[in-house]
Amino acid sequence: MKLNAKPNRADTAFHGAAIAAAALVLLILALVVFTMATRMGPVLDRMGLDFFGSRRWSPADRLFGALPFLWGTLYTAVIALVLAVPVSIGVALFVTQVASPRLRKPLVYVLDLLAVVPSVVFGLWGVLVLAQPIQSIYIKVHNAVDGIPVLQSIFGASPQGRSFMTAGIILAIMITPIITSLAREVIDTTPTPEKEGAYGLGATRWEMIRAVVWPHSKAGIVGAVMLGLGRAMGETIAVALVIGSSIGQITTNAFASGNSMPSVIANEWGEADDLHKSAMIGLALMLFVITIAVNLIATAVVQRSKR
Amino acid sequence: MKLQAARIAQVITLGTLGALSLVGCSKKDQPATPAATGSAQATAPATGGNATLNASGSTFQKAFQEVAIESFTKANSTIKINYGGGGSGKGRQDFADMVTDFGCTDGAYKDEEKAKVKGGEFVYVPILLGAITVSYNIDGVDKLQLSADTIAKIFQRDIKKWNDAAIAADNPGVTLPDLDIVVAHRSDGSGTTQQFTLFLTNAATSSWKLKSASTIEWPADTQAGNGNGGVAQIVKSTKGAIGYVDLPDAKASGLKYASVKNASGKFIEPSSASAQAAGDGIEVQADLTFVAVNAKGDATYPITMPSWCIVYTKPADKAKGAALKRYFNFMVTDAQKMAPEIDYAPLPKTLQDKAIAAVAKIEG
Numbered sequence: 001m002k003l004n005a006k007p008n009r010a011d012t013a014f015h016g017a018a019i020a021a022a023a024l025v026l027l028i029l030a031l032v033v034f035t036m037a038t039r040m041g042p043v044l045d046r047m048g049l050d051f052f053g054s055r056r057w058s059p060a061d062r063l064f065g066a067l068p069f070l071w072g073t074l075y076t077a078v079i080a081l082v083l084a085v086p087v088s089i090g091v092a093l094f095v096t097q098v099a100s101p102r103l104r105k106p107l108v109y110v111l112d113l114l115a116v117v118p119s120v121v122f123g124l125w126g127v128l129v130l131a132q133p134i135q136s137i138y139i140k141v142h143n144a145v146d147g148i149p150v151l152q153s154i155f156g157a158s159p160q161g162r163s164f165m166t167a168g169i170i171l172a173i174m175i176t177p178i179i180t181s182l183a184r185e186v187i188d189t190t191p192t193p194e195k196e197g198a199y200g201l202g203a204t205r206w207e208m209i210r211a212v213v214w215p216h217s218k219a220g221i222v223g224a225v226m227l228g229l230g231r232a233m234g235e236t237i238a239v240a241l242v243i244g245s246s247i248g249q250i251t252t253n254a255f256a257s258g259n260s261m262p263s264v265i266a267n268e269w270g271e272a273d274d275l276h277k278s279a280m281i282g283l284a285l286m287l288f289v290i291t292i293a294v295n296l297i298a299t300a301v302v303q304r305s306k307r
Numbered sequence: 308m309k310l311q312a313a314r315i316a317q318v319i320t321l322g323t324l325g326a327l328s329l330v331g332c333s334k335k336d337q338p339a340t341p342a343a344t345g346s347a348q349a350t351a352p353a354t355g356g357n358a359t360l361n362a363s364g365s366t367f368q369k370a371f372q373e374v375a376i377e378s379f380t381k382a383n384s385t386i387k388i389n390y391g392g393g394g395s396g397k398g399r400q401d402f403a404d405m406v407t408d409f410g411c412t413d414g415a416y417k418d419e420e421k422a423k424v425k426g427g428e429f430v431y432v433p434i435l436l437g438a439i440t441v442s443y444n445i446d447g448v449d450k451l452q453l454s455a456d457t458i459a460k461i462f463q464r465d466i467k468k469w470n471d472a473a474i475a476a477d478n479p480g481v482t483l484p485d486l487d488i489v490v491a492h493r494s495d496g497s498g499t500t501q502q503f504t505l506f507l508t509n510a511a512t513s514s515w516k517l518k519s520a521s522t523i524e525w526p527a528d529t530q531a532g533n534g535n536g537g538v539a540q541i542v543k544s545t546k547g548a549i550g551y552v553d554l555p556d557a558k559a560s561g562l563k564y565a566s567v568k569n570a571s572g573k574f575i576e577p578s579s580a581s582a583q584a585a586g587d588g589i590e591v592q593a594d595l596t597f598v599a600v601n602a603k604g605d606a607t608y609p610i611t612m613p614s615w616c617i618v619y620t621k622p623a624d625k626a627k628g629a630a631l632k633r634y635f636n637f638m639v640t641d642a643q644k645m646a647p648e649i650d651y652a653p654l655p656k657t658l659q660d661k662a663i664a665a666v667a668k669i670e671g
Contacts (some may be wrong), residue, residue, distance in 0.1 A: 060504075060519060247525060252535075268496040270396045271495075271496030
């Protein structure tokens with residue numbers, strides 16, 4: 001019997017099918033980019049590079065500038081990460097290192113359940129339950145930090161119930177289970193002998209986590225956070241409901257209402273004319289490019305920390 | 308891990324895009340007409356034969372379409388009608404792409420859009436009129452009068468307090484509180500926004516600067532709500548709030564609304580009757596499109612919006628053609644009586660005659 005036997009028909013067919021499937025994904029991706037790039041032509045003709053740099057979005061004046069929505073997308077995503085990352089890593093460490101096995105199973109189950117709640121549910125909860133009462137908390141926070149540089153520009157004046165901050169909070173709730181669940185799996189792969197070794201040398205649990213678990217899991221956790229970031233930037237309906245939908249806002253005041261790229265598309269697509277639609281396709285393409293960039297950066301970070 | 312991360316992120320991205328593309332091109336199944344239709348039509352032409360009509364469009368009309376369809380299909384059990392809503396823009400797009408059998412819209416096609424209507428000649432059939440209220444929430448003020456200029460200044464945030472001199476001038480004898488005004492508008496692109504701002508553009512020429520469109524560049528210190536219901540909710544739950552809400556939603560939410568100064572200088576309360584009066588004071592174009600805001604007449608409510616259904620005059624499917632003709636006839640005749648019950652305005656006589664003539668052009 002030869003080891004280099006001629007592949008049989010099933011093998012050839014499988015080989016072809018696998019390549020076709022892989023090629024199909026790339027083809028779809030390429031077509032999506034191509035279609036969007038062509039259909040954003042009209043808005044580039046009208047606005048030129050101002051489409052990326054202008055703050056004005058006024059369909060009545062035929063002016064479309066993407067900058068405020070880009071700002072809204074990035075700002076809400078950053079708020080979400082700031083809130084979600086410490087919690088997620090804490091929960092992941094608790095589940096893997098601290099919780100007793102009896103507590104661990106139901107906890108993991110609940111976390112995974114949280115990850116599959118449809119985003120519109122969070123959005124509706126945000127707008128119907130959270131947005132009203134949270135405004136009074138915002139006002140207290142604003143009064144507390146008033147006069148302190150930096151903080152007063154983040155927790156700024158005349159807080160709105162539906163704002164960057166509320167959208168950030170909703171996003172944080174949505175991405176926490178994702179980051180937690182991925183981080184947990186990464187942390188779980190820390191070899192037991194190394195952990196036992198650290199304990200053997202007299203390390204406390206915290207010292208063990210810092211010396212063994214963290215270096216081992218760092219790259220994976222960064223990847224998990226980037227995934228969360230990707231989800232936060234692309235989230236549409238939940239954000240559209242709670243961000244407040246005001247046009248043209250670029251401000252560091254997290255308590256002001258604003259808008260994000262996916263949210264403005266969801267809100268305005270239905271009644272838009274051709275140029276307006278073209279502008280929104282432009283937004284979609286920008287979002288697409290940014291998401292890819294985030295992924296590439298994530299990959300690079302993971303690679304570097306592996307070395 | 309890294310690969311998984313990249314993959315999931317890609318899925319998320321594609322998901323976003325997928326959702327986007329779905330917005331524009333959700334093709335409904337065109338139901339096949341059963342072979343028996345021809346003979347059924349021959350033996351019982353009165354019923355219009357078996358047919359399923361699909362339609363989408365104006366959410367403003369949705370409540371009316373629901374009662375009209377229910378009552379029509381009770382009498383014509385062989386005809387089934389699905390009205391999908393989705394907004395006027397979607398109604399026009401779906402109809403132009405021949406995804407639906409008819410569409411309903413609060414605005415006409417623009418010239419460049421008209422060229423993309425694939426099914427040949429079509430007619431605009433006026434269906435009804437409706438009032439857009441300027442609803443407000445001030446304790447102790449049950450009657451409020453506003454002129455177009457004042458409304459424009461309020462919505463542009465030139466006026467920020469309820470006891471402003473301009474508002475007081477419209478309301479002699481009324482004590483207005485020293486209360487901040489909170490402006491509520493639509494977060495979604497909307498025909499209601501378009502009509503409301505069209506009113507301000509026409510009636511408050513010197514004060515209104517934000518023009519008319521389905522989405523407006525509102526000042527940043529305003530609140531946005533999704534749909535008429537969303538704006539109504541903000542007005543209802545916020546002291547000092549003001550927002551534009553269509554009459555059925557304003558009534559359903561129990562809001563107070565202002566009387567608005569019309570072209571004859573009279574302050575008129577929004578109602579089915581005052582919106583219908585607007586239909587008498589308008590100039591109707593040859594294709595039956597018209598502008599209903601700021602219409603002439605003493606009893607006219609000035610922020611009145613029209614709504615049409617659009618249908619091809621030569622539907623490819625004969626059975627559908629017959630069914631369409633029957634349903635459109637019903638909408639512009641018997642169904643008109645139902646409109647006031649749900650706070651819409653029926654067509655005034657002059658306009659109704661023109662609508663009936665337009666329906667007669669449908670070959671069925």
